[in-house]
Amino acid sequence: MIVAHQLTKQFDSFAAVQGISLEVPAGSVLALLGPNGAGKTTTIRMLTSILKPTTGWARIAGLDVVEQAEEVRRRVGVLTEHHGLYARMRSEEYLRFFGELYGLERDVIRRRSAQLLEQFGLADARTKRLGEYSKGMRQKLALIRVMLHDPDVLVLDEPTSAMDPVSVRAVRDAIAALRAERRTILLCTHNLHEAEGLADQIAIIRRGKIIERGTPPELKRKLLGPTVFELQLAAPLNGLAATLAQRLDVIGVGETWLRYRTDAPERDNPTTIAWLAEQGAPVLGLAEVGRSLEEVYLQVVEANDAS
Amino acid sequence: MRLDPRRLSLSARRIAIVIRREIRDQFRDWRIFTPIVILTVVFPSLMTFTAERMIAYVNSTGGTLDSERLAPFLMMVVGFFPISVSLALALESFVGEKERLTLEPLLATPLSDLELFVGKALASMLTPIVSSQLGILVYLGGVYAQTGWLPAPGLYLQIALLAVVQAAVMVSAAVVISSQVTSVRAANLLASFVIIPFAMLIQGLAVLMLWGELNLLWWIMLGLAAVLTGLWRMGVRLFRREELLGRELDQLDLRAGWRFFAEAFRGERRAGEGFGGWYRREVLGAVARTRLPIGVMAVVLLVGTGVGYAEAAQYRLPEALTRDVAFGDVASRFDETGISSLSGAIWIFLNNVRAIGLASLAGMASWGVLALLLLMLPLGIAGFLSGQLASFGVNGAVFFSAFVLPHGIFEIPAALIAGGAILRMSTSFLAPPPGRSIGEAWLLSVADWARIYLLVVVPLLFLAALAEAFVTPQVVVAVLGR
Known part of the structure; x- marks a missing residue:
């Protein structure tokens, strides 16, 4: 070592x-x-x-x-x-x-x-x-x-x-x-x-x-904030987006997709999927939005330069 | 320090690995290989032809050219030429690898600094030594075939050893340069510090060999061996992988150099201390630090005086001149020169200050050797004159005491102390104190030299000039009674 x-x-x-x-x-x-x-x-x-x-x-x-x-x-x-x-x-x-x-x-x-x-x-x-x-x-x-x-x-x-x-x-x-x-x-x-x-x-x-x-995940979490997930639905969100915004830290919404940030994906992701299923909105997919180490690196170096 | 046989064997193995790679690399480069082959094989053959033609030409004009003197001289020349070309190899041994970016992987291996330095230095030395010995043999083969001349075994050994020692010194100096600079260009520029002294040495050797003074070659070899020891000591002591990678630029910073020198000259400043205290500590302290070179200088001056005295038996001055000094009217001679006056004293003083200044410069350019010779000269001449006078029944010791001692009481210590300081300054880079660079070590010794010169030697020379102008003539007249 x-x-x-x-x-x-x-x-x-x-x-x-x-x-x-x-x-x-x-x-x-x-x-x-x-x-x-x-x-x-x-x-x-x-x-x-x-x-x-x-x-x-x-x-x-x-x-x-x-x-x-x-x-x-x-x-x-x-x-x-x-x-x-x-x-x-x-x-x-x-x-x-x-x-x-x-x-x-x-x-x-x-x-x-x-x-x-x-x-x-x-x-x-x-x-x-x-x-x-x-x-x-x-x-x-x-x-x-x-x-x-x-x-x-x-x-x-x-x-x-x-x-x-x-x-x-x-x-x-x-x-x-x-x-x-x-x-x-x-x-x-x-x-x-x-x-x-x-x-x-x-x-x-x-x-x-x-x-x-x-570790790379630690640095991303620390410098870029909680992990971002993107939810893809089979049908338009319509009014569901507003309700989801009360349950989650939503950062972007489209017709059939929604992005949110969470510190506790193990808690928020299953409950969100279950809730959407209850509302009759089938989930096509849920995935972490990739945030590169490059973003972390640039942010750290630029912040250091500024200080 | 105990030597561990296993450690030594491991080091020898690693050194051999480095040498093997270096030698292979040298012989794969036609730019290195071709000139060495030409100078080892073609040039000696040409020299054989030249020797034969020279002897034939001189004989045809009715003169005589002694082949016993010409042949050894040419033997030395053919032995020297391959060495001079191989200098390029040694000059780029470290810095060339640095420029080609191959040095760092080598430094990352378990090789120690000493193993790396020794391996590189020996590898640089091997090719010139072998090629110079081969060159000598090719030349001797040709001379023998044409004239049947062969040197006596002792003479052959002498010239062959001389070539080995020359190669070792030149290459070692070049390797030390290579390990201390940051570019091949800088190494090539600094090569003049090797080439110029060797050009002078070869001229001196030529004179000695054509003169037939072959025994002096042993002394020259001894001197070269001493230089070689100094170079290896310096190389090993200064070689640090840290330095090789740490330095990127050979930058001459005159302002920083001057600041360093000025601080070293001033030395430590203590609150409330007067000039006397500072003088005792910093100036007399510098003299004390110089005691070993002063001792060397004392031996050299004694030897010089003795040699001058002994040579008087062999080289006689015209009898009339000697008689005039021995029995002439010395008092009127002093009056004619006008030496016993203030202007005479000033002239003597300035002459001596200038002589020691010049000796310092000459010493710096020759590792102190020229300074030793220059400072030895006055006492050598005094010894020589004493010897001449002794042959006319004049007591040499009396002459020496009358003509030299009255002002010599000041002048001889001044010469000893100045010579010691010059010797120390001109060899300081051989072994810089730990943590100091060559430049810093040199500036420290220059600062010591400057303090000694200005604050010890110049005052002594001033007193010596007054004594020489006003006391010595009185003593001479009183002692010799004329």
Whole structure:
């Protein structure tokens, strides 16, 4: 797991990170969201023992990132902001180089490389120099490098950037599989849809501070208000809308539909359906109105900017 | 510190992994591979031909060109050329990876800072060393085939070792530069700090080898080995992955630099403390911090005096000149020069202030070496003159005591203290104090130098000038009786 307490990082007069605390339990994914220059990369670098915190502490898999830096780096897989491939190498040689640095035996490297190259659809590109790879292929190979030594903790900075939709799906599936294996994952991304789909927790970082955190539903509820539902009827609502408005927090009405907001859907939804049935108004459907994490993110960042 | 064999073995394995990748990468790039092959194989063959033609031409004109001197010199040249080209490899070892964005994944591996630095430095060193040794062998093969000449084993060992040490020093300096800058462009610009001293060294070596003073090469190798040790100490001490990623711009901020220097010059200010207290703490404190380089300087001055005295036996001045100094009318000579006057004292003072100022600049550009030589010169000359006079039965110690000591009481400590401060300033970047950058360490030592120069050395030089103008001539006349 990852635990950080009041991490700060000062570069001369510039405070890149100012007192970040976070906790990512084993088997869960935390998505770190934030605009460019918010301090995400510096935070990642401190958590992975590449940079030393100015103050505060952090532990990865129980190891102190400053005192046990080498062991931390051995236990973590880091997908850095830039893929960092050596253009004149081929994939297997590249993976062998990093595998050996992580202390893996050659046959383990061979087996894992073959398996991961196959999984990510790069097996056929083995004979190509890495300089000839497309952006997406490079990103996938970098991800394979991260997974090669089977780390307990993965820190992934923009794992699906520059990838085609099929590759994106492959990477997201891989992340989901890793979470299922109880790996701890810290994900930095600008893709809010991806964060919503993969993350158990979201932390929004701005000017070196975490300004909001929670699960995606918690954040939506907190920042966008109670959940919104849309009711579809088989026939026009007519006078029923006025009565429903007295029972529910109605926010929109159409000829055969109605939207309402509720804090307690488990209580309001069944009783509403039952009441409509009693009134002889058959319900075609009742569904939650999708509110994206993007709305949450924009609201948080804009509010922070305004303050 | 206890060495753990398992830890050492692990480190050696990781270093070997880094070296292997680097070497493979070097030989996959034709821009690196081609010049190295040309300088290792083609250039030595060309040099063999040149040597043969030169000897033939000089002999045809009735002159003689000693192949025992020319051949080793050319051997050194063919050994040096591949090293100079390989400098490009070393200069981009760290900063090149940073620019190509491949550095961070490497920094995220379990490699320690030391393993990474040593791996990169050794990888940069291996190719130039091997190619320079091969170049020497190709050259010797050609010379042997054409003239049947082969160097004595000792001579071969000397030149081969010289090439290894040169390669190690040049490449290590370049790797240190590469680990401290933020762009390949900056590294290339700073390469002149490696190339210029080495160009001077090669010229010096050329003179020595054509002169036949091959034994001096061992001393030069010893000096280079000392520089190499300093460079590695500096490289290992300064190398921090933190710094590599943290710095984005090599920005020259003169105003901030000046503020830092001014604060360091002023030092700590204590309420109610007068100039005397400040002087004792900040100025004499700076002298105390410089005691080790001052000690080095004292040894150097002693050696210089001794060498000057010893050389007098080998290089004789014209007898008439020596006799004039030994037995001539010294008093009238002093009168002719007009030295015993206020203007004479001012001239001496300004001359000495300027000499130490120039020695400081020269020292800064040469890691203190030129400063040592310049400051050693006056005492070396005094020793030499004492030696000359001794051959005419004049007691050298008496001459030295009369001509040097009266003002030397002030001037020699001034030279020692100034030399120590220059030495410290010009080598301060080798080992910056913990938490300080190279620039800060250098500015701190410059501030110490400035305090020492202005507030210790200049007053001593002023007293020395007065003594030299008004006391020394009196003592000389009194002692020598003329």
